[in-house]
Amino acid sequence: MKATYTLSRPVLPVGTSSKIDLVVSFQADAPAASTRRPLNLGLVIDRSGSMAGAPLKHALQASRQLVERMGPEDWLSIVTYDDAVFSVLAPTRVTDKAAIGAVLSSVRAGGCTNLSGGWLKGVEHVGVNKSPERVNRVLLLTDGQANMGITDPGALVSTARQKSADGIITTTLGFGSNFNEDLLIGMANAGEGHFYYIQTPEDAEGVFGIEMEGLGSLVAQNLEVTLKPAPTVKVASVLNRYRFESRGQEVAVGLGDVYATEARQLAAELSVDAGSASGPVTLATLVFRAQAVVEGVIREISGEVPIVANLASASESAAVSADKNVLAQTSRLRIARVKDQAVELADKGDFGSASQRLRQVIAEVSAHLDKASYDIAEEVEQLAHYAQRLESRKYDPVIRKEMRDQSYQAGTRSRGDLALRGTAGGSADSLEAVSSAGIGVLLKCVREGGKLRVHAASEGYDPGFNVQFPRSVREEGVTYVVDKLEPSGDGTFYRVGGTIKRLVMPGQERGARPAEGAKKKGKPTASKVTGSAADLPTTNTVGTGVLVQCVKEGSKLRARVVSDGYDPNLNIRFPRDIREENVLYVVEEIITTGNGGSYIACGDIHRLVQ
Missing domain, CATH: 1.20.1440 (de novo design (two linked rop proteins))
Known part of the structure; x- marks a missing residue:
């Protein structure tokens, strides 16, 4: 396993105090080998009444896919629970997949939710064949609240921590909208496993695939990292959600398991009092250790990485850009x-x-x-x-x-x-509905891997590119018509330009409807203000307004729209007297000119204070 790091600012000005960000990545030394560590899994399935229908159907189908990924060297047990707990498959090697599939097919929805009883029985089964050479993990599936057995979240989280210390990891999977996410996230954190939100039943197989991909590429377990800062440096904060402990100036962080398919990252903010001499300086020493299987034997691996920055004059430091x-x-x-x-x-x-x-x-x-x-x-x-x-x-x-x-x-x-999973979009109902695209560009909103995405459907555009699109009008299955579609600055996605309309069948055309709770307005007029930026009324929230920033380009001060859904490269008609470099403004409304080539600031303007 190797550790590499990057600093947000690799060159710091001498004689100053500053805060910088550190990101460390832990990865496999080489591509994952064809062999993997044997699995010892306990599958715990909620079969309470609320799981009836699609949730249970897809959970069982995902479980069958999990079985297909396992082999005769692996152990599996299956527990189902409602108000009672059933060991439907005692710990067994995965040699007869058809028989295991038959067991899964016999599962039916039942009554209440004895989550603790089902999970603890799954832990018990995994404990029968627990071994350091195996991946020992319980996968807990539920769509409801723990309303029987042990129901106290604190007790369940504490028990998950204890089981993890004993060598049995817990991963939790929440289905639908009724489970207790705080409990499942707490159990996953304490149990050193993972948490997954399965928003729609169809996402279950993909999520199971992600978990199995990781378990099949385990590089190291129990990764522990200690940051030992220099006397003039402090670890201001650990930015990740890992468990950590301060030991004087040092900070110890537990990162859990490392997979060949996914780098394990640690991010921290460092407070640095830079010395007066230019040149390289060690800000901290990072010490790590973990357990890994080396030639069939569990061994402890360890290493040290010096975190080095350069000190230079203020001008030399300013000339080096921050790492984006x-x-x-x-x-x-x-x-x-x-x-x-x-x-x-x-x-x-x-x-x-x-x-x-x-x-x-x-x-x-x-x-x-x-x-x-x-x-x-x-x-x-x-x-x-x-x-x-x-x-x-x-x-x-x-x-x-x-x-x-x-x-x-x-x-x-x-x-x-x-990252950024979620399919709760808005509604396209407020948009003008047309039955013909005319010269516009067609877009389609679809659900992909637990995310709402918009793609181009007209010829001449890459349908694989994502489209930057207002989430407030994203609705799965809807087709949109936009005035134009432009590539982003880096050419990897599209930005929408002009108006957005909804495509409907002939006879269903209608004008735009005001969004729910919106106030009816007259024709927008260009903003007119007097005085300077200091004379503007202030606000500490953007609300329903649009964010505009003033930046310097050469000798000119240029206003640009920075709220999402707008092109920051387009010019904007914006009062010159209030333009001030780096000031953020909240504009009541932004409209596009007739030719679509620029914007106009309309209505009231406030200065954003933070």
């Missing part, structure tokens, strides 16, 4: 924390503060990171969608689960297929 990849990664981790904060506030009924936190992070990301990356653009669009839902007091279990899942996955995993 590191900033993007650490921004996602900080956004994950904000999502959890927003959930906590919304749970208390404080929807205004919850939305404000999301709007603030939108402004921060828009100000410091360009959106040439589709992932960043999509992150901002989802934040705006959640903020809008909170402002409309449409805070439901699905939105809560999406935000908690996205926060969890960002904080613990580095897989793109698990």
Whole structure:
């Protein structure tokens, strides 16, 4: 196993104090070998009444696919539970897959949810054949609340931690919208396993495939990392969701398992008091150790990595750009924390503060990171969608689960297929409905791997490219007509330009409808203000407005729209007297000129304060 690191700022100015981000990646030394460590799995399936129909059907089908990935060297047990617990398959080697399939086919939905009883029986079965040479794991599937047996979340999480210390890992999978995500995430964290949100039953097989892909490529277990900072450096925070412990100036972090198919990453913020002499300086020493199977024997592997930066003059330091990849990664981790904060506030009924936190992070990301990356653009669009839902007091279990899942996955995993999952879009009902595309471009909204995606359907465009598209009007299965589609700056996705309409059958045409709760307005007029930026009224939230930033290009101050769904490269008609470099403005409305080549700021303008 090898460890590599990157700093957000590799060159620091001498004689100053600053904060920088560190990202460390742990990966296999070489591509995964054809052989893998034998599995010892306990499959625990909720068969309570709420699982009846599609959820149980797809959970069982995903379980059959899991069995197909196993071999005669692997052990499997199957427990089902409702208000009672049934060991439908005692621990057995996977030699007769047809017989195991028959067992799964006999499972039917039952009564209440004795989650603790089913899970503990699964742990017991895995314990029969537990071995350091095997991957010992329980996979707990549920769609409901623990309402029988041990129901106290704290007791269940503590027990999961104890079982992990004994060598049995727990992975939790939540189906639908009724399970307790805080409990399942807590058990997965304490149990050193993974958590998955299966929003629709059809996603179950893909999620099982992700888990099995990891288990089949295990490189090392129990990865422990200690950051030992230099006397002039402090570990300000660990940005991931891993368990960690401060030991004086040192910080010990448990990262769990490492897979060949997925780098394990550790991100931290360092506070540095730079010395007065130029040249390389060791900020910290990273010490790691883990257990790995080497030539059929469990051995401890370890290593040390010095974290080195360069000190230089202020001008030399300023000439070196920040690492955008590191900033993007650490921004996602900080956004994950904000999502959890927003959930906590919304749970208390404080929807205004919850939305404000999301709007603030939108402004921060828009100000410091360009959106040439589709992932960043999509992150901002989802934040705006959640903020809008909170402002409309449409805070439901699905939105809560999406935000908690996205926060969890960002904080613990580095897989793109698990990032930003969620299919709770908006509604296309507010759009003007037309029956002909005319000279417009056709787009289609589809669900892909637990995500809502929009792709081009007209000829001349790459249907594999994602389209940056407002989530508030994304609706699965809907076809849209847009004025134009332009490639992003890096040429990897498209941006929508002009108006968006919905394509319908002839006879169903109609005009646009105001969004729910929207106020009817007259014709928008260009913004007119007097005085300077300092004279503008201020706001600490974007609300339903549009974010505009002022930047310097050569000798000119240029305004650009940085809210998602707009092209930041287009010019905007914006009052010159209030333009001030790096100031963020909230504009009531942005409209596109008749030729689609520029924007006009309309209505009130506020200065955003943070």
